[in-house]
Amino acid sequence: MNKTSPSSLHSTIRSRLDQLQLKCRELCGNGASRSGATAPHEPLHEFFSSVQLWKERSLHRALESLDKAAGAASTDSHVEAMEDHEKAAKDLFELARVLLDRTWHGMNLQLEGFAEDLAALVDSIVGSRLEEQRQVHASVVGGLKVENRKLARTCQELHGVNAGLEERLQALENAPDAGGDAILCHKLRARVQHLVIRQHELSVELERAAEERVKHRRELEKTKALLAEAQKSLALTRAMQEKETRQLAALAQLNHAHLAQVLEASSEAAADPRRHQHPLESNVATSEATGENTSEPSAAT
Numbered sequence: 001m002n003k004t005s006p007s008s009l010h011s012t013i014r015s016r017l018d019q020l021q022l023k024c025r026e027l028c029g030n031g032a033s034r035s036g037a038t039a040p041h042e043p044l045h046e047f048f049s050s051v052q053l054w055k056e057r058s059l060h061r062a063l064e065s066l067d068k069a070a071g072a073a074s075t076d077s078h079v080e081a082m083e084d085h086e087k088a089a090k091d092l093f094e095l096a097r098v099l100l101d102r103t104w105h106g107m108n109l110q111l112e113g114f115a116e117d118l119a120a121l122v123d124s125i126v127g128s129r130l131e132e133q134r135q136v137h138a139s140v141v142g143g144l145k146v147e148n149r150k151l152a153r154t155c156q157e158l159h160g161v162n163a164g165l166e167e168r169l170q171a172l173e174n175a176p177d178a179g180g181d182a183i184l185c186h187k188l189r190a191r192v193q194h195l196v197i198r199q200h201e202l203s204v205e206l207e208r209a210a211e212e213r214v215k216h217r218r219e220l221e222k223t224k225a226l227l228a229e230a231q232k233s234l235a236l237t238r239a240m241q242e243k244e245t246r247q248l249a250a251l252a253q254l255n256h257a258h259l260a261q262v263l264e265a266s267s268e269a270a271a272d273p274r275r276h277q278h279p280l281e282s283n284v285a286t287s288e289a290t291g292e293n294t295s296e297p298s299a300a301t
Contacts, residue, residue, distance in 0.1 A: 016121065020114045024107060050095050054088040 172182045 013118070013121070016114065016118060020110060023110050050088075050092055054085075054092055057088060058085055 169185070172185075175182065
């Protein structure tokens with residue numbers, strides 16, 4: 001299979017570009033000397049010939065007008081030279097316009113042809129590349145399908161061999177005249193099955209224990225938070241209790257002092273009732289007020 005590399009693709013397009021450049025040069029007229037041709041392009045040759053002829057005629061008329069003597073003939077020759085010069089200039093302008101039109105038209109034709117040729121070339125190259133890639137892909141897919149079928153057949157054969165071995169092993173284990181190896185194999189198989197079941201049960205229990213552990217950890221954190229709050233409340237309660245205890249002790253001391261004063265006043269009043277009647281009444285009122293104040297904090301406590 002022939003494959004077109006990027007270098008060959010680049011060289012192909014480069015050759016087409018070189019051909020287009022050569023045609024444009026030939027169309028413009030400067031490709032004759034580079035390509036080795038002997039005669040230039042016909043419109044350009046006519047243009048150069050007309051320019052040269054116009055120069056020669058203008059020079060000839062100017063020389064003739066200078067050589068002739070002054071007079072009517074000289075004036076006529078000057079007028080005729082100017083008319084010939086203007087006519088030659090008009091012819092030269094028209095020839096240049098025709099040459100430019102032909103060149104522009106030829107360039108457009110060459111560019112359109114080159115664009116169509118290049119588009120066809122690119123389509124051909126891209127189509128060939130796509131076809132090659134499609135063939136390679138189809139070949140790879142076909143090979144993979146063949147390998148897949150081979151692997152499927154091999155897998156089926158292995159399953160069949162495995163099933164046959166299992167049946168043969170079970171027949172040997174269940175045979176009445178089975179030897180010690182068959183009996184041991186049967187016991188080991190049963191033990192393996194039991195261990196598999198037990199492993200599954202332990203896995204389930206482990207997952208459950210992990211969930212319980214997470215749950216207990218959350219409860220423990222919650223209990224720790226409650227304990228911290230309770231400790232704060234206990235400290236505050238103790239502080240309040242100590243404050244109230246100090247207040248009660250102060251009130252008790254005050255009551256004892258008042259009671260001592262009352263007892264002292266009572267003893268003095270017993271000695272002289274008239275003298276100490278009014279102080280006794282005031283002390284009794286003070287004692288009653290103190291007793292009420294003492295009973296109120298006690299009830300609050």
